[in-house]
Amino acid sequence: MMQAALRLLLALYPASHRRDFGAAWLDTADALLARAQGRARIGVFIRVVSDALRSLPAAHAAARADRHDGGGALWDLRDALRSLRRQPRFVAMTVLVLALGLAFNIAIFTVANSAFLRPLPYPQHDRLVVIWGDWRAADFVEAPLSPAQLGALRETRNVFEEVGGVWASSATLTGTDLPQQVGVGRITASLLRTLGVVPALGRLVTDDDASDPRDPSAQGAILVSHDYWERALGGDADALGTILRLDGSSYEVVGVLPDDFQIRFPAGKGVPVGFDVFVPYPELQYLNPANFYFRAIGRLQQGVTLQQANAALDEVAARLRAARPELADSGAVYDVRLLQSEWTRDLRPAVLGVQLGAALLLVLTLTTAASLFVSNAVARLPEHSVRAALGARRGRLARLLLFEAAGVAAAATVLGLALGAQILAVLWTQRPDSLARLDQLPIDARVVGFATAIGALALLAAVTGPVLVIVRSRLARAAMAGSSRATSAVGLRMRRGAAAFQIGATFALLVATLLMVRSVANLDAVDPGFQTESRLMFTMSLPPRWFPSGADRGRIVEEVRRAIAERPDVEAVGGSSHPPLRRWVNWASPVLPIENLDDPGQQGIVDHRAVTPGYFAAVGATMVEGRGIAVTDTGGSEPVAILDTVLARRLYGDKSALGRVVQVSQWDDGSFVRADARVVGVVRPLRDQALDVPGSGQVFLPFAQTPRWEVGYIVRARDHDRLGEALPAIVARVHGELAVAELRSMEDVRTNSTGAERFTLVLTQIVAAMAVVLSALGLYGVLSIEAVSRTREIGIRLAVGAREGQVFRLMLRAGARIALQGLAVGLPLSAGLAFAARTSLFGVETSDVSFYFPAALLVIAMAVLACALPSRRAARSDPTAALRGGG
Amino acid sequence: MRATKPLSSTSFYVLLALADADRYGLEIIDDVAARTDGTVRLGPGSLYNAIKRLLADGLVAEVEAGGDPRRRYYRLTRAGRAQVTREAESFERIVKAARAKRLLPDVGR
Numbered sequence: 001m002m003q004a005a006l007r008l009l010l011a012l013y014p015a016s017h018r019r020d021f022g023a024a025w026l027d028t029a030d031a032l033l034a035r036a037q038g039r040a041r042i043g044v045f046i047r048v049v050s051d052a053l054r055s056l057p058a059a060h061a062a063a064r065a066d067r068h069d070g071g072g073a074l075w076d077l078r079d080a081l082r083s084l085r086r087q088p089r090f091v092a093m094t095v096l097v098l099a100l101g102l103a104f105n106i107a108i109f110t111v112a113n114s115a116f117l118r119p120l121p122y123p124q125h126d127r128l129v130v131i132w133g134d135w136r137a138a139d140f141v142e143a144p145l146s147p148a149q150l151g152a153l154r155e156t157r158n159v160f161e162e163v164g165g166v167w168a169s170s171a172t173l174t175g176t177d178l179p180q181q182v183g184v185g186r187i188t189a190s191l192l193r194t195l196g197v198v199p200a201l202g203r204l205v206t207d208d209d210a211s212d213p214r215d216p217s218a219q220g221a222i223l224v225s226h227d228y229w230e231r232a233l234g235g236d237a238d239a240l241g242t243i244l245r246l247d248g249s250s251y252e253v254v255g256v257l258p259d260d261f262q263i264r265f266p267a268g269k270g271v272p273v274g275f276d277v278f279v280p281y282p283e284l285q286y287l288n289p290a291n292f293y294f295r296a297i298g299r300l301q302q303g304v305t306l307q308q309a310n311a312a313l314d315e316v317a318a319r320l321r322a323a324r325p326e327l328a329d330s331g332a333v334y335d336v337r338l339l340q341s342e343w344t345r346d347l348r349p350a351v352l353g354v355q356l357g358a359a360l361l362l363v364l365t366l367t368t369a370a371s372l373f374v375s376n377a378v379a380r381l382p383e384h385s386v387r388a389a390l391g392a393r394r395g396r397l398a399r400l401l402l403f404e405a406a407g408v409a410a411a412a413t414v415l416g417l418a419l420g421a422q423i424l425a426v427l428w429t430q431r432p433d434s435l436a437r438l439d440q441l442p443i444d445a446r447v448v449g450f451a452t453a454i455g456a457l458a459l460l461a462a463v464t465g466p467v468l469v470i471v472r473s474r475l476a477r478a479a480m481a482g483s484s485r486a487t488s489a490v491g492l493r494m495r496r497g498a499a500a501f502q503i504g505a506t507f508a509l510l511v512a513t514l515l516m517v518r519s520v521a522n523l524d525a526v527d528p529g530f531q532t533e534s535r536l537m538f539t540m541s542l543p544p545r546w547f548p549s550g551a552d553r554g555r556i557v558e559e560v561r562r563a564i565a566e567r568p569d570v571e572a573v574g575g576s577s578h579p580p581l582r583r584w585v586n587w588a589s590p591v592l593p594i595e596n597l598d599d600p601g602q603q604g605i606v607d608h609r610a611v612t613p614g615y616f617a618a619v620g621a622t623m624v625e626g627r628g629i630a631v632t633d634t635g636g637s638e639p640v641a642i643l644d645t646v647l648a649r650r651l652y653g654d655k656s657a658l659g660r661v662v663q664v665s666q667w668d669d670g671s672f673v674r675a676d677a678r679v680v681g682v683v684r685p686l687r688d689q690a691l692d693v694p695g696s697g698q699v700f701l702p703f704a705q706t707p708r709w710e711v712g713y714i715v716r717a718r719d720h721d722r723l724g725e726a727l728p729a730i731v732a733r734v735h736g737e738l739a740v741a742e743l744r745s746m747e748d749v750r751t752n753s754t755g756a757e758r759f760t761l762v763l764t765q766i767v768a769a770m771a772v773v774l775s776a777l778g779l780y781g782v783l784s785i786e787a788v789s790r791t792r793e794i795g796i797r798l799a800v801g802a803r804e805g806q807v808f809r810l811m812l813r814a815g816a817r818i819a820l821q822g823l824a825v826g827l828p829l830s831a832g833l834a835f836a837a838r839t840s841l842f843g844v845e846t847s848d849v850s851f852y853f854p855a856a857l858l859v860i861a862m863a864v865l866a867c868a869l870p871s872r873r874a875a876r877s878d879p880t881a882a883l884r885g886g887g
Numbered sequence: 888m889r890a891t892k893p894l895s896s897t898s899f900y901v902l903l904a905l906a907d908a909d910r911y912g913l914e915i916i917d918d919v920a921a922r923t924d925g926t927v928r929l930g931p932g933s934l935y936n937a938i939k940r941l942l943a944d945g946l947v948a949e950v951e952a953g954g955d956p957r958r959r960y961y962r963l964t965r966a967g968r969a970q971v972t973r974e975a976e977s978f979e980r981i982v983k984a985a986r987a988k989r990l991l992p993d994v995g996r
Contacts, residue, residue: 021935024959028912028931051930058936 002033002045009052014063076396080403087376094372095412098458100770101365102416102451107423108358108763109450112351114438115344117446120264123196124299128339129309130266131163131296136331140588140605142269145296148289149332152320153298154190159312161301164191165281165294166263168272170710171247172543172739179732181541181741182228184246185263185275188284194299195263200226202240202255209254210282219243222251223278226259244277247543248737251279262439263297264343268690271295273437288671290326297339309336347434349839350760356836357512357767360505360829362454364774366461367498371778373405374491375785377466384470398467405462413455417443420451430762432755465494492785496818499782502775503822503859508829509768510855515834515844516761518851522843523754528687530580531620534571535746536720537579538727541710546737550668554635554704556735557711561612563734564715569723572716574615575703578607579712580688580746581753589665591643591699593651594676597663606647606697607689608665610706616683618714626658626681633702639666639677640702644685647697657682664699666706677701691753692842720745760840772862775822779866783815787874794874795882807875815867823856830855894974897937900927902946902963902971909950911958912938946970 006029010022029048036044084091119125131153133143145153145165153163166187173180189207197204209221222244224233233239233253242253257278265271270293281287300309313334321327377384384397424441469491540560547553557575564573577587589608615621616628624645633640641664648657657679665672685695703711717723728740751758787794794807834846894902904910904918916929938961941947946967950960963971985991 017935017939021939024912025931025935027958028916028934031913032916032931047928048930048932052932055930055932055936059932059939062936062939 002041003030005045006030006048009049012052012056014060016063016066017059076399077403080400080407083400084404084407090372090376091408091411094369094408094462095415097365097372097774098369098409098412098462099415099419101362102412102454102458103419103423104767104770105355105358105362105454106416106420106447106451107427108351108355110420110424110441110443110447111435111438112355113444113446113450114441115347115351116341118444120340120343121260125340126338127161127300127302128194129298129300129306129336130339130342131298131313132335132337133292134333134335135605136333141335142266143332144270144292145294146289146292146326147284147287147294148324148327149292149320149334150188150294150296151284152316153296153313153334154284156312156316157301159301159304159309160298162190162194163296163298164188164194165296166191166265166271167281167293167295168270168275170539170541170741172541172737174245174248174543174737179737179739181539181739182246182276183272183274185278186281187278188281191263191297194297197257197261199223199255200258201229201237202253204255205278205280207280207283210280219250219252221254221280222246223255223257224253225257225274225276225278226261227274228276229256246277246279247541248546251277260439262437264339264437265295265297266343267346267434267437269295273439289324290671298336306336306338310334343437349837350756353512353833353837353840354760354763356833357509357764360509360833361767361770362457364502364505364771366458367502368774368778369458370461370465371495371498371781373462374465374469374494375781377401377469378491381469397470401466401470402463405459405466408462409455409459412458413451416455417448417451427763430759432759433752434756435759465491468494492782492789495778495782495785499775499778500818500821501825502771502778503819503863504825504829506768506771506775506862507823507826507855507859508833509764509771510858511826511830511851512833512837513761513764513768514851514855515837515841515846516757516764519841519844520754520757520761523691523757526687526691528580528691528750529621529684530686530688532746532750534716534718534720535618535620536715536717536724536727536743537582537712537746537749538715538743539579539582539710539712539741540731540738541741542708543737546735550707551635553707553709556738557612557703557707558631560731560734560738561614561713563730564713564727565614567717567723567726567730569719570715570717572614572618573713574618575612575711575713576615576619576688577610577703577708577711578688579714580619580686581691581749582688582712582742586689589672589699590663591641591647591651591697592663594661594663604647604650604697606699607695609688609698609700610667610703610708610711611642611700612703612711615700615714618716619686620716621686622684624682624684625656626679628681628683629700629702634704635707639664639675639705640680641677642681642683642700643679644683644695644698644700646685646695647699648679648682650697662699664701666701667708668706691750714746757840757842772858776862776866779815779818779863780870782818783811783867783870784873786814787811787870787877790874791877791882794877795879798877798879799883804875808871811871811874812864812867815863815871819860819863823859826859827852894970895937895940896927897929897933898941898946899971899974900929901934901937901941901961902967903975905947905961905963906968906971909960909962911960915961941967 006026010018010026013022013025032044032048033041120128122128131145132141133145133149134141135143144167150163150165153160164187166185169184169186170181171184173182187205189205189209192204205221205223224239229235229239233242239256240253244251244253262273263271263275300306313336317333321330321332387397421443428441542553542556547556561573561575564570587608588605590604591606591608611629613629613631613633616623626642628642629640641662643651643657643662651657651662652660658681660679661676662679663674664677666675667673683700685698687693687695689695715723715727724743727743731738731740794810797807797810798804830852831846838846900919900923901915903922904915910918912931912934916931916934920928938947942949944966946964947961948964950962982991986993
């Protein structure tokens, strides 16, 4: 029984004590009891019990002290968190500063991730390729393919598993109240197989579903996009089977595509981001083999490399050129490229440039945070030295600091992720069209990984400074001296260096901003050859059901134009197959002087435009010679042409082009026909595709002589809001099946066309502004510390008669030294940044150093402002207090 | 270097007991009782508290002794010997002073 009681007693001891001495204690107690006889045993028992009870508190105290002292990273963590809780302002500031830098970088990385890193959401995405045509003889790359070229590809089963093509057009949907323009993707059924699409509802189209769109009696199959299904068909399952009338032909809805489906294709190449509906093409053999419009995507066979594919296709192209007359002299070959890298290639310079700016901002925030941590460590030197005196080794102190820094870094990373998502949401609402094809910006594993990586950098920044401070300082002396003057010298050199670097980075960002400001200004100043004030634009498509022949289309376009021109508030109106800056698929064809039809040197494929009378006046183009299109230039009259000055100079040098005859291509109901046209006018080039790309020649033919399926009207009127509201009705009065689409003011169109550059500029400005604030704060902080550490010196100067102004200038000079060092660092940084951004700049040479001067002036102004307050404080200090207290 | 605080009396007696031999728990209790004519009888609780402190301060060390592995033998370290010698010397000075003041009888010259 006594044994049981002893064991119970033992259980009262702390676990560590029991572990170390439990057995020995029990043995000793047993032995003591065993030696005693009879009644003496009870006495021994009582003695052992009371001894145990008396020694219990001491044992527990010892065990507690052990836990605090010896072990436990866990206890250090708890200490670290407690220590952070005691310094709310410091923690708040550092977490905020770090989170801002992290957030911006996370947001930009998310965009870069979606654009470049995330695998395309198609099955076997790494085998998907874009297949361009490449016209060697005409130096025309990234060209669309003809049905013959696409058909030849389908025969190369050893290279491609599947190949499909798409052509973007629009059509008028009728049957609802007002006719509606919808975006139509004309596709081969194989395209859907290539992309591995699974329909959300119903089925996909197959080759059997193809119908001839110009046969009004036939009924074809049509696929609708998820968005269109919800918008226009009510999102019901019984939308399947609905009959839609597109350009007068009937189609049955056989399937709905999934919500996230998109044909991801390089920008500006004729495949817009979204389509409303998809219509299958007839068999390729029924299509005109001499028209080039297919944008082709293929899936390589397993194991076939790009090189192998391109080599194999060279042979196919050679055979095709031998077999097809329209390709014979073209030197046309195929060019196969990976879709994953190709579809956002145009975004790379801009996105990478912004990433570089964001990285600089990150470095700025890291150095700011590091400086804050260093000051904090210096201020807490007395606390740390007390710890050291109590026996904490430096390694332990370092661990404590590490945990504090980790706490801040972790909080900043989490906050940075949340803020980054917010920044992204805001930026996204303002994004330019060039980014529109990125439909998803998820925070996926890669983004979180990136956030963790830069969070680790933040940790490094936060912990390095304080550890260096602790290691380098003599803790005991710091505790005894207790003067902030002595301790503030610690870390001053580090902070000076950090401030100088920050100024350098800010200088680089300011230079980049100024370069971009000038670039956008240059774009805005470009003379595009047309004017945008008081002008409206809208588009109209001409359904073949109602306007089956070219003559019908020419006629109706003229009737609409006249109906609009009749209104008293309209000053001018005209139509074009390529209204300015709408980025409609470019049409191009050869224009040859009749004297020199065979000279390959002069064979140039130029931009081909069909325009109505009144167009040049409406769009504000400048006629250099001759006239524009006249009402008399109809389908039956003599073919005429108007050249732009670039083409005229290329063909005829300095001599006048008027009256000359050129051979042009006229579009005649499905194919190009060569015709001889008389040059009746020369006009200054219209940059209708993009502002920053000078054209290589344009020919303008009368719409009536080369009628298309779509036309864009420009209307010049003073009060274009009221006119805009009236236009749909005016057009519908001319013909009930005509829809007005994309009504916009030309000024908006012009501004939108530089949307990407403006967006990048705004981002750069935000980053530069943040950089200025951070480096100003950094310099301010450094100078304050500098003033404190030089208190005695300043006191002496003032005491022996120096004036306030002299002390002020003394401090300013200290600040100026740092600023100049910063500028020295900033020069190579700017050169690097400018070089990285060179492809995004327009009209600006990156070697142009004139931007350095205003940027340097801005930096100096900021430095002076930042230094002013601490310098003034130092100059106003009381010399006796300074000399006495030493700070 | 740790500041050396004076030993508690229990610790002193433990060190004294180990001065001439390595001993285990029961032996230490017996030796102390014998030296003090039974006036100081250590219990196992206070004994092992003291031993724990002495181990942590490096004044004793645990040794492997032949025989029963459950018995933990303790040995005086050099630091421990120095400490207990210092304290014993200070006690001697106190005793000498007490004799001079006739508080204690002379032992004999």
